[in-house]
Amino acid sequence: MLKKELPLKHIKINYDPIIDTPLEIIAQYPDLYEQKIAENGIDTIIYDNDISDNVSFYNITYALNKDCMMFMNLPLEVARFSISNMTDYIIQLLEKSYYVQFLCDPYWVSNYVSYQKEHHEHPMLIYGFDTVNKYFLAQDYFDYKQKTKQLVSFKDIDASYYNSSFSQLPDEYQLLNACVLHCSKIVNTKAKEINCDLIKQSLINFLNCYSYTKVETEGIYYGIQFFDILINRYHNDSDYVSL
Template identity: 25%
Template sequence: MISNVSYKKVKMQLKINQPPIVCYLHHAYPLTSAMHHEDFNSWFFSNYIQLEYRCQTKEVNFFTYVICGNSVFIPILDYKILDLEFIFKSNIDIIEFIKNSIENGYYVTTYIDEFFIPERTAYKNNHFRHDIMIYGFDLNKKIFNVTGYNDRSDYATSSVDFSDFKNAYLNSINKQNDLILFKPKDNGSYNPSFTFDIENVKNLLYDYVFSQDSSHRLRAIGNPKENFTYGIEVYNELMNCYRWAIEIDKKVCDIRQPHLLYEHKKTMVDRIHFLVAKKYLKREYDFASTYTELKINALKMRNVIIKYNKVNDKSLINRSIENLQNMFEKEKKTAQDLLEAISDNVAVTSQK
């Protein structure tokens, strides 16, 4: 529990590493913290399999459970969630509160106006409400250590003066600044550990292969989602999205779509190596090489879209559509074979 204690440290930084997913910050931030839990790989490779496509906004994302605007739920983290109204009514100084939280081991995320945050594209140019994560402080320099996307589009660390941060927080657009604190669970936490869940892998992989709505598996938490496409069918949605871009002469395409595909294939490669190491998959299967090829193709497609955004050559969009079709055909068979191989191996193992 966070308390109002005097600060024993003049400067402090919590551990920070590059998370496996950075396309969206609501994944990157909690994953950065969760990586320091000993069961992180067991949890991560049990999840982050299913993809979803929000038809209304044409966004591709991993299927996860979002607990608040800028964080997904990860069971190996302890969370504290507060809202702006609570902070104001409690007469809490936001700078002192964040320093106190970090001293207690919590990473802090919230929304700010990037007009006031150095090394951001919006800095002193325009008011832009975005999320940020604070992981350290230096009382002598009067700065916070923060991470997020900088003005070079890199997910990177930087620093911000206390005064600039306070302005950014208090002037954030719409004044909707949930504060989400999280840290890796320890032995004093409720359910502090996580065991690798091969059944969840099979379920999510099945949903991915057959484009099933995985939100039906979370009915105890909330109603199933509407107007989403799931799994391998995301490829067809993206192809239609690019055809639409050509039709309306769209000048800039969202590079997050191919980048998230890249992160998905990269995660699948790492998961396959994990499954082999844990003997859930036989070494003679060569799924990793196929997914490595898919990962490379997704990265190339992202670079093609970046080029299109500069030169507006529609042949580049057509090339991306062809690439998506080829990836779709290759992954549909590979993912189904992977599901069968895992299921067969688990069945044999359980009989021993």
């Protein structure tokens, strides 16, 4: 397949449009985050099949040594514990109609205003590719102000993956390395509407399973408060997809 573009509208996936990565949902609980980040992630997705009951909470299935390469909700048939060519791997996922979020270091990606200026992490949503012209179709806040769609070269993705170093990142970004990838399979178009009560109860059940310390930090929502924020944003803009 030479090229492919996945749609970005009218897809029923209930991710928060502002907090771009599901990992950040549990990042608000410091002790829970430190203890469980390699094992659990709150990640709700709507399904239309006989076994999921229309909502699932996935685990991060693997953490690869010090690189913190984490595969989130990858099915077994595509999960690989060793990726020698990240560009080819992302293309394979897109060919299977998986959206890919690549947590890159913008220092290596020329689309960002911080290119060759500073190291940090930013989640880039990749939704298509063109192997002839060697670029990915991506969506992100490349100027850190407004979300836009841009063409990101294979070369820059490879540079971020292969050149990023854990030691280059400021302390506040060292919970995860610059090469974190996860993806979500797009739901069946016949999927039912989101069962908000089920999602809320699932979140409550998850939080009740683990003890955590509430830390007073400005601008952060805790526990079940996060559900209210997520659902309000979903109802205000139900056509988004922001992984």
